[in-house]
Amino acid sequence: MTNESTDEALLRRACRDDERAFGALFDRHVDAVYWQAFGVLRHRDEAQDVAQETFVTAWRRRHDITIVDESVLPWLLVTARFTAQNVRRKIARVHPGELPEVADGARSADELVADADIRSAIAEAVGRLTPVDQRLFALCLEDDYSYADAAAELGVSRGVVRNRLSRLRSRLRVDLHSVREDS
Amino acid sequence: MTSLDDILTPERREEIRSQVLTEVRADIAEQARPSRGRMMVGVLATAAALAVVAGIGVQVLSLLTPSSTDSSVSSLPAEPPGEAESAPGGEQEGDPQSLDQAERVVVTTGSARVEVDDVTSAVNAVVAFASDEDGRIDAQEQQSDGRAALTVRVPPDAVSRLTSRLEELGTVEDVSISRSDETATAVDLAARIRSLEVSTARLEAIMAEADSSQDLLATEKTLAERQGELESLQAQRAALEGRAELASIEITVSERPRRQAVDPGGFVGGLQGSWNALTRTAEAALTVAGALVPWSPFLLAAAGLWWWWRRSPA
Numbered sequence: 001m002t003n004e005s006t007d008e009a010l011l012r013r014a015c016r017d018d019e020r021a022f023g024a025l026f027d028r029h030v031d032a033v034y035w036q037a038f039g040v041l042r043h044r045d046e047a048q049d050v051a052q053e054t055f056v057t058a059w060r061r062r063h064d065i066t067i068v069d070e071s072v073l074p075w076l077l078v079t080a081r082f083t084a085q086n087v088r089r090k091i092a093r094v095h096p097g098e099l100p101e102v103a104d105g106a107r108s109a110d111e112l113v114a115d116a117d118i119r120s121a122i123a124e125a126v127g128r129l130t131p132v133d134q135r136l137f138a139l140c141l142e143d144d145y146s147y148a149d150a151a152a153e154l155g156v157s158r159g160v161v162r163n164r165l166s167r168l169r170s171r172l173r174v175d176l177h178s179v180r181e182d183s
Numbered sequence: 184m185t186s187l188d189d190i191l192t193p194e195r196r197e198e199i200r201s202q203v204l205t206e207v208r209a210d211i212a213e214q215a216r217p218s219r220g221r222m223m224v225g226v227l228a229t230a231a232a233l234a235v236v237a238g239i240g241v242q243v244l245s246l247l248t249p250s251s252t253d254s255s256v257s258s259l260p261a262e263p264p265g266e267a268e269s270a271p272g273g274e275q276e277g278d279p280q281s282l283d284q285a286e287r288v289v290v291t292t293g294s295a296r297v298e299v300d301d302v303t304s305a306v307n308a309v310v311a312f313a314s315d316e317d318g319r320i321d322a323q324e325q326q327s328d329g330r331a332a333l334t335v336r337v338p339p340d341a342v343s344r345l346t347s348r349l350e351e352l353g354t355v356e357d358v359s360i361s362r363s364d365e366t367a368t369a370v371d372l373a374a375r376i377r378s379l380e381v382s383t384a385r386l387e388a389i390m391a392e393a394d395s396s397q398d399l400l401a402t403e404k405t406l407a408e409r410q411g412e413l414e415s416l417q418a419q420r421a422a423l424e425g426r427a428e429l430a431s432i433e434i435t436v437s438e439r440p441r442r443q444a445v446d447p448g449g450f451v452g453g454l455q456g457s458w459n460a461l462t463r464t465a466e467a468a469l470t471v472a473g474a475l476v477p478w479s480p481f482l483l484a485a486a487g488l489w490w491w492w493r494r495s496p497a
Binding site for chain 2: 015016017019022023026027030031034035038044048051052055056059060063114117118121
């Protein structure tokens with residue numbers, strides 16, 4: 001991440017009621033969240049509502065969000081997709097035909113292109129995550145894990161990875177120190 | 184071709200942002216205001232104050248009213264018993280169908296509390312009274328705090344004399360006498376007993392003339408049942424007659440409390456009464472607080488842990 005603060009640090013500040021920190025989180029992830037919602041709903045205003053709701057939920061439950069590696073994005077994307085799916089079910093029940101069918105062969109080329117763009121927009125955001133967070137995203141959105149389960153599973157492996165990294169780092173420091181002494 | 188930027192325009196992004204941050208700011212403002220905490224404290228304080236006032240009020244009321252009366256049919260000592268119910272109760276032997284109007288079956292029960300200077304001598308006086316009136320003492324109990332409880336049985340027309348006697352012995356705190364007309368029950372019992380007597384007599388006659396042992400056995404079984412029922416009803420009738428013949432009064436005799444320095448009544452009395460109540464309440468509150476003190480480190484530690492856990496993202 002090239003930005004000054006990790007998601008973890010921003011979230012911690014948000015937990016202390018720092019509005020600007022939460023705003024920074026918003027700016028960082030709003031696009032991906034919107035595209036996730038739009039991908040499910042194909043409706044600009046409904047997707048907007050879902051995006052809003054996702055972030056408001058994130059604020060209300062900021063103390064409970066589990067960051068597995070470094071990013072809040074997996075949590076946001078899982079929540080956005082879940083919310084969008086609920087909205088779609090409700091709309092389909094109450095107003096059948098209002099949302100364009102996703103698997104409609106008669107769709108125009110415009111919409112098909114947008115499909116690919118949306119997917120790549122999300123993929124780009126996910127691609128910027130660490131490997132562990134990417135795995136989290138895959139578990140949730142492709143393998144249908146619940147966020148909690150995926151986080152639990154990865155939390156274990158993340159702990160292992162972290163330990164290995166910190167051991168590597170300290171060994172490296174020792175090596176450098178000895179090199180400096182020799183020279 | 185619709186590009187993504189046409190769908191998620193900067194305006195739309197800004198709309199989302201402002202909606203979300205409005206909620207966030209409202210949340211923060213709500214929590215910054217100590218209103219919720221203050222409200223809770225206010226509610227608790229008011230509740231506590233009300234509880235104290237209620238407690239004091241109750242204390243004052245109990246001090247101001249010299250004697251309370253029971254909710255059941257109560258009689259103050261001066262009330263004479265109903266003359267129509269002074270018949271000794273019990274029905275005529277053997278002729279249940281022709282009960283006179285005057286021959287009602289009335290069961291008298293009651294209770295009385297009396298405060299005396301010397302419990303032992305008061306109890307002896309009550310016992311003597313009971314025997315003078317051709318009654319008896321059914322139960323007598325002495326409790327460790329100096330109170331005595333007696334169940335006195337005397338004829339119903341002696342009950343008013345009993346209360347008069349109690350007044351002579353000490354201060355009668357409350358008296359409650361109730362009379363229950365059980366004539367219907369008595370008549371019913373008598374009728375059922377009569378019919379059972381008839382049927383058992385008939386069964387005995389059948390048994391005497393029974394030819395086969397089979398008939399004999401069947402009749403004997405029925406007869407045994409009838410006789411059992413008959414005995415049970417006869418016992419019930421005897422018990423009812425006993426209860427009607429002698430009234431049952433439970434008397435509690437206790438020692439007069441130490442002379443109170445304050446006369447319950449008047450402004451000063453009310454003031455002192457509520458002051459006592461207040462100090463008692465304060466003592467109780469201090470006891471509770473003292474009991475909690477040893478636990479405070481644990482409570483504080485637990486509260487601190489919870490707060491720390493809540494403040495950092497899980």
